[in-house]
Amino acid sequence: MINPSQIDELVKQSSRIVIIQADNPDGDSLASTLALEAILTDMGKQITMFCGVDIPGYLRYLSGWDRVVNQLPGEFDLSIIVDTSSLLLLESLQNTGQINWLKTRPSLVIDHHSSEPTIDFAKIYNEPKAAACGEVIYQLAKKNKWPVPADAAEFITIAILSDSLGLISESTTSKTINFLAELVESGVSLAKLDSTRKIFQKKQPELLKYKGRLLQRIEYTDDQSIAHITIPWDEIEKYSPLYNPPMLVMDEMRQVEGVRLAIAFKTYPDGRITGKIRANFGFPVADKLAENFGGGGHIYASGFRITDGRDINNVKLNVLKKAGELLSELETVK
Ligand SMILES: [Mn+2]
Numbered sequence: 590m591i592n593p594s595q596i597d598e599l600v601k602q603s604s605r606i607v608i609i610q611a612d613n614p615d616g617d618s619l620a621s622t623l624a625l626e627a628i629l630t631d632m633g634k635q636i637t638m639f640c641g642v643d644i645p646g647y648l649r650y651l652s653g654w655d656r657v658v659n660q661l662p663g664e665f666d667l668s669i670i671v672d673t674s675s676l677l678l679l680e681s682l683q684n685t686g687q688i689n690w691l692k693t694r695p696s697l698v699i700d701h702h703s704s705e706p707t708i709d710f711a712k713i714y715n716e717p718k719a720a721a722c723g724e725v726i727y728q729l730a731k732k733n734k735w736p737v738p739a740d741a742a743e744f745i746t747i748a749i750l751s752d753s754l755g756l757i758s759e760s761t762t763s764k765t766i767n768f769l770a771e772l773v774e775s776g777v778s779l780a781k782l783d784s785t786r787k788i789f790q791k792k793q794p795e796l797l798k799y800k801g802r803l804l805q806r807i808e809y810t811d812d813q814s815i816a817h818i819t820i821p822w823d824e825i826e827k828y829s830p831l832y833n834p835p836m837l838v839m840d841e842m843r844q845v846e847g848v849r850l851a852i853a854f855k856t857y858p859d860g861r862i863t864g865k866i867r868a869n870f871g872f873p874v875a876d877k878l879a880e881n882f883g884g885g886g887h888i889y890a891s892g893f894r895i896t897d898g899r900d901i902n903n904v905k906l907n908v909l910k911k912a913g914e915l916l917s918e919l920e921t922v923k
Contacts (some may be wrong), residue, residue, distance in 0.1 A: 591697065597733040599697060599712075602627065603666035609691075610640040610657070610671060613735070613892070616648060616751025621699075621722040624651045624744035625669065628726075631736040639660045641681025646830055651747065652740075661687050669697045670724035674706035675885060677894055690736040700724050701752075701760075701910035703876060704885025713715060720760040723748020727768055728895040739776060746772045749781060750918030752873035759870065759889050792832065799828055807842055811913040816842040817852040821899065825855055835865050843869050850912050854905060860898040864908060866891045874915040881911050 591599075597870075600606070608625050610618045619640075628634045638657045647653060659681070663670075668691055670679075682688040682859065698709035701719040716725045723745045737745070749769055753761045755770065764881050773779065801878055809817050820834045828834050835853030842851035849872040853865045868875040873888035884893025 591714050592619045593714075593729055593732040595712075596697065596714060596729060597668060597735075599695060600632070600634070603634070603695075605635045605662065605665045605667075605776065607636075607637040607639055607662055607668045608671060609668055609679075609682075609812075610638075611641075611673035611675070612642050612681050613864075614642065614644055614648065615672075616651075617723055617748045619648050619651055619657075620655060620748035620751060621671045622657070622725055623651060624723060624741045624748060625671065625699075626653065627738050627741035630653060631738050631741070633673070636738055637665065641679070641685070645833060647790055650785050651744070661690055665694055667694060668711075670698045670708065670711060671726075672697065672700060672702075674698050674700045674708055674713060676707040676709070677703065677883070679708070684725055687865060689742075699705045699725055699729070699764055702885065703887060704880065704891075718760070718762065720756075720762065720765040721749045721752035723752070724765055724768060727772075728914045731733050735777070740773050741804060742775050742777050743782060744821055747786075750779075759873075760887065796828065796831050796837070798897040799824070799834075802836065803838045804841060807838065807845075809845075809848070810909050811916065813845070813847040814849045814916055815850045815852065815909060815912050816845055816850070817854065817905070817909065818842070819854045819856065819869050819905070821856050822858050825826075825857070839865065839867050849916055850878075852908065852912065854901065854908075856901050859898070862895045862901055862904050864893045864895075864904075872916060872919060874912070874919065878908070878912050878915055881887070881892055882908060 606629055607862045608622045610622055621640050626638055629636055635772050640657045641659055644654045644657055692710045698708055698711045698713045700715045702723050703717040719725045727745045807816055809816055849869050851867045855863045866875045866878055868889045875891040876886050876888050878887050879891035879893040882893040886892055
């Protein structure tokens with residue numbers, strides 16, 4: 590693993606840097622990208638922000654999102670991949686062939702995931718104990734005495750609050766809270782950030798109706814310890830621009846009595862199936878479950894993607910079976 594001062598060196602000798610998000614942009618990845626952009630621009634670097642897929646509507650309150658492009662620049666000296674170490678999540682770069690161009694220059698991963706990295710062409714800087722990629726970036730900035738301008742401080746705060754679910758996630762440590770205190774001390778207003786976010790996150794009435802239909806479709810297995818839902822392509826196509834459908838109900842699913850694990854399956858026209866997994870506190874099996882199906886993530890939040898054309902019912906059966914096994918293994922350990 591590369592260390593902070595080596596990263597500092599790499600950054601200092603590069604003048605054109607492209608910052609890359611995976612194909613599943615979220616609050617942490619986008620805010621981390623924007624924070625890095627602000628920091629590195631302040632250091633005189635020329636920055637391009639890349640993401641292979643569109644930035645979802647609910648993140649578009651983050652000023653600067655519209656500067657994220659889906660084409661790598663014609664010239665660059667270094668790429669920094671944020672918030673993922675998984676090659677699977679760079680599928681759009683592979684599908685468009687841009688990955689070959691990416692590999693011609695040094696590449697650095699800044700991440701906070703516990704799964705084994707599968708991006709083999711980059712130097713990895715991974716801090717699995719950090720609550721957010723934004724926290725890792727803040728630590729790097731502090732260690733390397735990089736400037737943290739006011740907008741960068743805001744983005745880092747947003748990144749940390751986003752992935753730590755407002756400082757309550759399992760991965761939130763006293764260090765995370767201390768960092769946040771420093772950011773507030775430096776002038777970040779949490780109330781202001783929250784009100785901007787809420788204005789942009791008002792839901793359209795049709796989305797609430799759709800949520801009602803999703804709630805009706807939640808299924809349970811294993812004595813109601815696993816809640817799951819399947820979202821077909823026509824719904825993804827219709828509602829994704831407004832909101833990521835599973836996120837409308839995942840929290841509710843986890844709040845049902847007896848539920849330990851919530852799983853959302855999505856099916857795509859090309860046969861691809863994805864799974865989003867959330868585990869309740871005390872049932873840290875999300876990473877292991879995802880790893881069984883070629884994915885990965887954290888102990889309480891993970892995901893996988895299946896592209897070999899397997900039937901959805903078959904996948905569901907296998908995932909739910911494995912989930913049940915992992916949960917009962919926990920019981921035996923206790
Ligand atoms: Mn993250």
